[in-house]
Amino acid sequence: MNYSLNDVQKSIKDNLSTFCNKELAPRAPLLDTASHEEVQVLIKENIKKLATIGYLGMPHEDKYGGTNLDLLSQAIAGEEVARTCASTFLSAGASNGLFGMPLKMFGTDEQKDKYLPGIIKGELIGSFGLTEPEAGTDAAAIKTTAVKKGNEWIINGSKTFITNAPITDVCLVMAYNDKAAGPGSGVTAFVVERDTPGFVVGKPFDKLGFRGSPTAEIFLEDCKVPQSAVLGQVGAGFIQAMQTLEYGRIGMATVSLGIAVACMDAANAYSKERKAFGKPINRYQEISFKLADMMIMTDIARMLIQKAAWAKDVKDPESAIFASCAKLFASESATKIASMAIQVFGGYGYIKEFPVERLYRDAKLGEIGEGTSEIQRVLIAKSILNKIH
Amino acid sequence: MEFGFSEEQLMFRESVYKYAKNEIVPFCEEADLKAEFNAEVWKKLGDMGLLGLPFPEDYGGSGADVVTCCLAGEALGHAGVDSGHMLALGAHTYLCTDTLFKHGNENQRKRYVPKLASGEWIGCMGLTEPGAGSDAASIQTTAIKKGDRWILNGSKTFITNAPVSDVCVVYATVDKSLKQSGITAFIVEKGFKGYSTGKPFHKMGVRASATSEVILEDCEIPEENLLGEVGHGFMYTHETLSWDRSALLAPYVGGMMFMIDQCARYATDRVQFGKPIKAFQAIQHKLADIKVTMEASRLAVYRVAYDKDAGLPLNHMHTSIAKAFVGDWGMQAASDAVQIFGGYGYIHEYPVERLLRDAKLGQIGGGTSEIQRFIISRVMSL
Numbered sequence: 001m002n003y004s005l006n007d008v009q010k011s012i013k014d015n016l017s018t019f020c021n022k023e024l025a026p027r028a029p030l031l032d033t034a035s036h037e038e039v040q041v042l043i044k045e046n047i048k049k050l051a052t053i054g055y056l057g058m059p060h061e062d063k064y065g066g067t068n069l070d071l072l073s074q075a076i077a078g079e080e081v082a083r084t085c086a087s088t089f090l091s092a093g094a095s096n097g098l099f100g101m102p103l104k105m106f107g108t109d110e111q112k113d114k115y116l117p118g119i120i121k122g123e124l125i126g127s128f129g130l131t132e133p134e135a136g137t138d139a140a141a142i143k144t145t146a147v148k149k150g151n152e153w154i155i156n157g158s159k160t161f162i163t164n165a166p167i168t169d170v171c172l173v174m175a176y177n178d179k180a181a182g183p184g185s186g187v188t189a190f191v192v193e194r195d196t197p198g199f200v201v202g203k204p205f206d207k208l209g210f211r212g213s214p215t216a217e218i219f220l221e222d223c224k225v226p227q228s229a230v231l232g233q234v235g236a237g238f239i240q241a242m243q244t245l246e247y248g249r250i251g252m253a254t255v256s257l258g259i260a261v262a263c264m265d266a267a268n269a270y271s272k273e274r275k276a277f278g279k280p281i282n283r284y285q286e287i288s289f290k291l292a293d294m295m296i297m298t299d300i301a302r303m304l305i306q307k308a309a310w311a312k313d314v315k316d317p318e319s320a321i322f323a324s325c326a327k328l329f330a331s332e333s334a335t336k337i338a339s340m341a342i343q344v345f346g347g348y349g350y351i352k353e354f355p356v357e358r359l360y361r362d363a364k365l366g367e368i369g370e371g372t373s374e375i376q377r378v379l380i381a382k383s384i385l386n387k388i389h
Numbered sequence: 390m391e392f393g394f395s396e397e398q399l400m401f402r403e404s405v406y407k408y409a410k411n412e413i414v415p416f417c418e419e420a421d422l423k424a425e426f427n428a429e430v431w432k433k434l435g436d437m438g439l440l441g442l443p444f445p446e447d448y449g450g451s452g453a454d455v456v457t458c459c460l461a462g463e464a465l466g467h468a469g470v471d472s473g474h475m476l477a478l479g480a481h482t483y484l485c486t487d488t489l490f491k492h493g494n495e496n497q498r499k500r501y502v503p504k505l506a507s508g509e510w511i512g513c514m515g516l517t518e519p520g521a522g523s524d525a526a527s528i529q530t531t532a533i534k535k536g537d538r539w540i541l542n543g544s545k546t547f548i549t550n551a552p553v554s555d556v557c558v559v560y561a562t563v564d565k566s567l568k569q570s571g572i573t574a575f576i577v578e579k580g581f582k583g584y585s586t587g588k589p590f591h592k593m594g595v596r597a598s599a600t601s602e603v604i605l606e607d608c609e610i611p612e613e614n615l616l617g618e619v620g621h622g623f624m625y626t627h628e629t630l631s632w633d634r635s636a637l638l639a640p641y642v643g644g645m646m647f648m649i650d651q652c653a654r655y656a657t658d659r660v661q662f663g664k665p666i667k668a669f670q671a672i673q674h675k676l677a678d679i680k681v682t683m684e685a686s687r688l689a690v691y692r693v694a695y696d697k698d699a700g701l702p703l704n705h706m707h708t709s710i711a712k713a714f715v716g717d718w719g720m721q722a723a724s725d726a727v728q729i730f731g732g733y734g735y736i737h738e739y740p741v742e743r744l745l746r747d748a749k750l751g752q753i754g755g756g757t758s759e760i761q762r763f764i765i766s767r768v769m770s771l
Contacts, residue, residue, distance in 0.1 A: 001456050002391040003695045009390075072390060268769050285759075288766035295765050296710050303688040304681075307392050314393070325681045374670075380680050381673030384649060388657045 031212030082258020087212025099126025331366030441506025466643020473597030485512030
């Protein structure tokens with residue numbers, strides 16, 4: 001049993017904290033209020049900045065420019081990015097993680113050579129195209145099809161809520177090559193480059209939060225891709241996607257934690273300065289006990305995330321459930337904490353000059369993206385009930 | 390970071406779990422119903438070495454580390470042992486015997502620890518008073534030196550094990566004006582002149598644990614029963630926090646595991662509207678919540694255990710977070726468990742009923758949830 005970070009992990013935390021405080025934090029408010037066009041420029045700059053500190057390469061092999069760090073170290077680093085700019089965390093993660101990890105785990109050598117170095121340098125932006133207008137939680141209900149014609153595949157369908165779509169250079173698109181075979185063996189993942197004819201990106205969505213992370217629909221209109229675009233094997237796409245999402249679960253938990261920590265830090269600092277009835281407001285239990293609750297929940301969330309990351313690293317058979325527990329707790333806590341943080345700020349919490357209103361809007365996504373709280377509970381309950389006969 | 394247990398630790402946990410299920414649990418429902426401390430249960434805990442785990446072998450213990458002590462408590466809770474007996478064990482071993490072992494001189498250790506470690510004697514710890522709970526530094530029980538004896542006057546309340554105990558570590562002040570710095574620990578034996586215990590309280594939960602007042606009326610303590618140094622007593626109570634927030638909370642973590650087992654079984658067997666109720670998301674929702682609370686509680690509790698085993702200084706954030714979380718979120722978990730059982734959850738024969746009554750103490754005893762938040766926010770304000 002050991003709850004201490006080792007020296008490498010401690011220095012990762014310190015370095016990322018310093019870097020993100022300097023490079024990401026000052027730009028976060030701007031990223032939240034900029035126009036779609038400006039956002040697309042700013043977020044790519046942020047992703048490039050993260051490349052300079054080796055953040056994008058952390059999950060990846062050194063032969064592509066990565067540093068092959070364990071998931072626990074990635075979570076430690078990720079918390080600092082998320083704390084300073086949640087939008088940057090999400091867009092960076094969709095690129096090096098949701099796109100990058102399937103390449104790492106299932107891609108051919110050609111695919112890895114072609115895309116991973118650019119992803120890791122922040123020069124290429126990747127995205128993950130699974131969700132559709134009528135298939136979110138019920139991912140197996142996707143309707144996008146891929147039909148083989150000679151040595152090419154023709155993809156037809158549409159995707160929605162795709163993080164990075166407006167800026168994506170390359171997208172992993174999941175489509176049914178054989179609907180009758182079912183999701184287990186009838187879905188294929190295709191690596192589709194942006195300039196492929198028939199690959200059309202919709203207008204960026206106007207979102208409640210994570211406004212610095214561009215999101216849009218993608219329309220596949222007789223989009224032709226070569227056989228070499230198949231990720232690994234035909235028919236393996238759904239399983240590939242589900243395995244990727246397990247990493248995404250820990251990622252989403254991490255962004256929720258970062259948002260919550262930012263809320264707590266801001267509220268704590270404010271409570272020391274703001275006076276009422278002659279005393280700093282942190283002298284009143286209505287305020288101080290809210291701060292304590294923020295500390296309890298963020299600290300517990302962090303331990304759940306660390307355990308989930310560790311479990312995945314050591315290939316514990318329960319790792320998926322630990323990831324669900326972490327995601328569920330961290331995201332629901334973040335929403336509660338953001339609300340409490342606004343409350344600590346009082347009237348100032350309600351105006352855009354102060355950071356908590358943005359964090360409050362950002363927090364809500366945690367309960368939805370990467371598997372809703374509802375599906376996490378269903379999965380957790382199932383894992384218990386399946387053991388009863 | 391490492392969150393797994395060794396093979397040896399897992400085997401030990403399994404052996405305690407099996408032993409508890411076979412030998413102890415059959416007594417628990419009745420003990421809780423009748424609010425009776427069961428000497429048979431106590432003997433079985435002692436026979437398994439569970440009353441003296443952390444003490445060196447030559448004092449009758451097993452030399453176990455804190456993580457192992459927690460695993461034992463967790464296993465008892467998971468097996469379904471009632472919280473009353475588990476609290477009795479906790480107060481005896483970790484609040485009384487450990488303080489005695491840690492701060493006693495060799496004569497005191499030899500006299501008391503082996504008999505306490507085996508369970509032949511039962512120990513308790515007397516700090517709380519009618520007028521001093523959270524505000525423990527304001528205790529009013531006095532200790533005045535008269536020749537070769539100390540004379541203690543005052544009363545304690547809510548003392549776990551007092552009615553059945555042979556030994557009590559009592560805290561009294563040698564000078565009220567010194568507040569914390571006057572508080573001193575004494576080893577008091579049942580037979581000492583002027584020492585008596587009140588009638589056992591009728592409690593909401595932990596009913597098999599005997600709890601009462603302790604009354605000191607010109608109680609005469611021989612000077613060799615001063616424990617440690619004059620004026621250091623308050624510090625000693627702080628040191629027990631690392632046990633209080635790990636080994637005394639571990640049974641609650643086990644209790645949550647027990648809830649999950651019980652609820653999953655019930656939800657599978659109970660059929661309504663033609664389906665087992667596990668098919669309804671409202672039931673799955675609560676089961677999932679109990680699981681998340683259990684996993685989180687487990688992490689928080691074992692972190693305190695790790696800190697102590699690793700020789701790290703007492704971390705008030707870690708201890709207060711563990712206590713507040715297990716207490717408050719644990720209360721919700723127990724409520725969810727009763728809800729899953731519906732009407733049957735309201736009846737004593739179904740153990741979740743008892744677990745809900747027991748859970749409430751987690752928010753109060755050993756440091757209220759409010760005090761935990763006070764401590765946490767004070768650290769944050771620095």
